[in-house]
Amino acid sequence: MHKKAQQEMVGFVLIVIVVVIALLVFMIFKMSQPAKVYKSVSADNIIQSIMETTSECQTSFTSKKDSIGDLFEKCYDNKRCSNTNRMACEVLNETLTVILEQILETDNRISAYELNAYYYYRDEQQTQLMLINGSCLGSIYGSDPYIISLGRDEGLSIDLKLCMTD
Amino acid sequence: MGLKAQFKIMQMIFMVLGIFLFFILVGIFLINSQMDGLKQSSEDLKRSQTLASIETIVNSPEFSCGGTTTWCVDKDKMSIMLGDLGKKYYDFWQISSIEVQLIYPNDEPEIIECPSENCNYYNIYEINQTNKKTYSSYITLCEQQGRSSTNCQLAKFIVGVKNA
Numbered sequence: 001m002h003k004k005a006q007q008e009m010v011g012f013v014l015i016v017i018v019v020v021i022a023l024l025v026f027m028i029f030k031m032s033q034p035a036k037v038y039k040s041v042s043a044d045n046i047i048q049s050i051m052e053t054t055s056e057c058q059t060s061f062t063s064k065k066d067s068i069g070d071l072f073e074k075c076y077d078n079k080r081c082s083n084t085n086r087m088a089c090e091v092l093n094e095t096l097t098v099i100l101e102q103i104l105e106t107d108n109r110i111s112a113y114e115l116n117a118y119y120y121y122r123d124e125q126q127t128q129l130m131l132i133n134g135s136c137l138g139s140i141y142g143s144d145p146y147i148i149s150l151g152r153d154e155g156l157s158i159d160l161k162l163c164m165t166d
Numbered sequence: 167m168g169l170k171a172q173f174k175i176m177q178m179i180f181m182v183l184g185i186f187l188f189f190i191l192v193g194i195f196l197i198n199s200q201m202d203g204l205k206q207s208s209e210d211l212k213r214s215q216t217l218a219s220i221e222t223i224v225n226s227p228e229f230s231c232g233g234t235t236t237w238c239v240d241k242d243k244m245s246i247m248l249g250d251l252g253k254k255y256y257d258f259w260q261i262s263s264i265e266v267q268l269i270y271p272n273d274e275p276e277i278i279e280c281p282s283e284n285c286n287y288y289n290i291y292e293i294n295q296t297n298k299k300t301y302s303s304y305i306t307l308c309e310q311q312g313r314s315s316t317n318c319q320l321a322k323f324i325v326g327v328k329n330a
Contacts, residue, residue, distance in 0.1 A: 038206050039210070041213055045303050046304050048237055049304040049305055050304075050320060052306040052318050053270060053320040062314070062315075064315045098270060099270045099320060102270055103269060103304075106267070106322065107322075139206060
């Protein structure tokens with residue numbers, strides 16, 4: 001009789017252990033998954049507007065200053081601004097940082113941002129630019145990739161992720 | 167013997183209750199995660215509807231830069247809309263206020279209303295309404311400079327609507 005009670009206890013403990021292990025495996029699996037990025041029209045709107053904004057860089061010898069979108073292309077071609085003699089990549093990095101910081105400051109829905117610009121070289125993804133700042137307290141919303149065509153089947157892809165509170 | 171059987175029945179009831187509770191908790195967890203996705207979709211739908219409404223105003227002939235560019239406001243057209251002319255559009259758009267706040271380039275930490283030097287804020291029109299909610303989207307505020315050059319600034323287009 002005493003032995004039977006012991007057997008039941010062992011059985012119960014085994015069930016508890018199995019359930020705890022299953023829960024742990026589930027939790028580890030959930031935690032290791034990257035945070036879900038929701039598609040957002042707000043992020044699309046921001047990236048489109050940023051790309052059309054005029055920068056301080058003038059790469060051609062006309063009076064026309066380049067837009068941020070043009071500057072990505074000039075940075076890829078490793079060009080220099082003729083008006084300031086600075087590298088296009090340097091100006092691009094600086095301008096985007098100022099813009100995104102300003103957005104972070106003025107828009108209280110946004111608590112963090114991540115901007116990635118990349119291209120493919122010999123089928124390998126190469127990062128052109130990556131800007132991250134802020135701490136994420138809400139859900140992550142991402143834009144559709146903004147594509148800048150460079151001809152010869154090449155292109156730059158830019159995407160923006162924003163951490164927004166609902 | 168009768169007591170032992172009762173004890174066994176109680177043990178079984180506790181076990182069944184435990185399993186039942188466990189599955190209820192798992193169910194709540196799953197429903198919660200599904201609802202979270204649904205909530206996100208509804209939020210995004212709400213945002214896209216708001217943006218679509220703002221886009222209609224931004225792309226109207228009164229503000230639009232023309233051409234195929236979306237989210238582009240002509241600075242000259244906007245300057246004409248400032249003040250009394252803008253107010254006349256209240257009946258048409260049914261919008262309590264339209265404001266434009268400059269984001270880049272903007273070196274001023276404080277809001278300086280236009281027209282003035284180094285200004286960064288345009289109050290296109292405002293109808294005094296107490297219960298008002300504001301919605302915003304990002305635009306490029308473009309100005310023709312010379313024959314072929316256009317200068318575009320990044321700005322926030324803010325519309326206020328009467329809270330129902």
